[in-house]
Amino acid sequence: MVNLNKSLPTPFDIENVLVIAPENAAGLGDFKKDADALNRANVCHFIYHTATFQGNTAANSIMESLSSSLRQWAKNYTTPPDLIVIIRGGGAVNDLAYLNDYDLAALLCKRKVPIWVGIGHEKDRTILDEIAHRSFDTPSKVIAGIRNLISERSQEAIDFIQSIKLLSQHQISAYQSQNDQLMNIIKTHAQNQINTAQKNLELMKSTTQYFAQHQLKLASTQIDTLMRETLLQNPRNVLAKGYGIIRSDNKAIRSVQQVGAAVSIELQDGFIHADVNKVTNND
Numbered sequence: 237m238v239n240l241n242k243s244l245p246t247p248f249d250i251e252n253v254l255v256i257a258p259e260n261a262a263g264l265g266d267f268k269k270d271a272d273a274l275n276r277a278n279v280c281h282f283i284y285h286t287a288t289f290q291g292n293t294a295a296n297s298i299m300e301s302l303s304s305s306l307r308q309w310a311k312n313y314t315t316p317p318d319l320i321v322i323i324r325g326g327g328a329v330n331d332l333a334y335l336n337d338y339d340l341a342a343l344l345c346k347r348k349v350p351i352w353v354g355i356g357h358e359k360d361r362t363i364l365d366e367i368a369h370r371s372f373d374t375p376s377k378v379i380a381g382i383r384n385l386i387s388e389r390s391q392e393a394i395d396f397i398q399s400i401k402l403l404s405q406h407q408i409s410a411y412q413s414q415n416d417q418l419m420n421i422i423k424t425h426a427q428n429q430i431n432t433a434q435k436n437l438e439l440m441k442s443t444t445q446y447f448a449q450h451q452l453k454l455a456s457t458q459i460d461t462l463m464r465e466t467l468l469q470n471p472r473n474v475l476a477k478g479y480g481i482i483r484s485d486n487k488a489i490r491s492v493q494q495v496g497a498a499v500s501i502e503l504q505d506g507f508i509h510a511d512v513n514k515v516t517n518n519d
Contacts, residue, residue: 237342237345238345238366238367239367240345240346241344241345241347241350241351241367241368241369242367242368242369244348244349244350244369245350246350246369246370246385247318247319247350247385248389249318249386249389250280250318250319250382250385250386250389251280251281251318252280252281252283252313252315252317252318252319253271253280253281253282253283253317253318253319253320253321253382254283254285254305254306254309254317254319254320254321254349255267255271255282255283255284255285255321255322255323256285256286256287256298256301256302256305256320256321256322256323257284257286257287257289257321257322257323257324257375258286258287258288258289258324259286261289261324261325262325263323263324263325263326263354263374263375263376264284264323264324264325264375266325266374266375266376266379267321267323267354267375267376267378267379268282269379270376270379270380270383271379271382274382274383274386279386280382280386283305283309283317285301285302285304285305286301287300287301287302289324289331289334289335289355290331290332290334291334292334294334294335294337295334295335295337295339295340298322298335298340299339299340299343302320302343302344316348316349317349318349318350319349319350319351319352319382320347320349320350320351320352321351321352321353321354321378321382322344322351322352322353322354322355322364322368323353323354323355323375323378324355324356324375325356325374325375326356326374332355332356332362333362335355335362335363335364336362336363337363340363340364341363341364341366341367344364344367344368345367350369350370351368351369352368352369352370352371352372352378352381352382353365353368353370353371353372353378354371354372354373354374354375354376354377354378356373356374472504475502475503475504476504478504480501480502480503481501481502482495482499482500482501482502483499483500483501483502484496484498484499484500495512496512497511497512498510498511498512499512
């Protein structure tokens with residue numbers, strides 16, 4: 237039980253502090269010099285409650301002040317204080333003896349909030365120093381301890397931020413390097429695909445040109461053949477072979493049914509005109 241409060245973890249950040257001290261004590265004035273500076277800077281806030289620290293009523297006064305202040309704290313805040321500070325300046329050894337109270341020590345041991353005490357001078361020692369989370373020689377050293385812890389935490393936060401920035405930069409650089417490598421791979425693959433596509437296109441173009449030229453040659457040959465056939469079937473060439481063209485009413489006829497009263501026969505070297513007396517069908 238003695239070490240219950242000692243075993244509590246030190247607050248990572250001290251923002252709100254409950255202070256129990258004798259009213260208008262010199263030690264409280266020393267404490268408030270630095271405490272007020274922290275409060276003005278909005279770094280740490282201090283709520284003060286008074287109690288009697290000497291005489292037969294000292295222990296009860298401190299317990300009642302602590303209990304009432306915690307009840308009032310619960311009404312005003314949603315979270316408990318980060319730290320409870322109990323301080324008083326130096327005095328006669330017999331005056332400090334009133335703080336060596338079992339019930340007071342037991343109450344403080346059970347608190348779930350770390351308790352820092354600074355009572356008397358460097359040589360003074362009470363039971364509160366034995367059971368508290370941290371014990372300081374004087375009230376001035378208590379506020380110095382608070383200031384130092386805040387400073388240490390601030391420096392740790394700055395160091396953490398710097399570490400995060402450094403690690404982030406390393407990660408960004410690593411990812412950037414990976415990204416550059418991937419981009420180069422993508423570009424290489426893309427260029428290979430383009431080269432392959434160009435080769436295939438050239439091959440298809442060459443093949444198409446070959447087949448087109450072949451078809452053109454074939455068509456040209458067919459045209460020449462048709463032209464020869466056409467020339468061979470030219471009427472003049474036909475007439476030169478002894479054939480003639482028979483016309484009736486200025487129209488070439490292919491059947492005796494088309495023959496009129498007169499016909500003209502075209503031969504290679506001229507025309508023969510004749511009247512038709514009778515048309516015989518040999519079918």
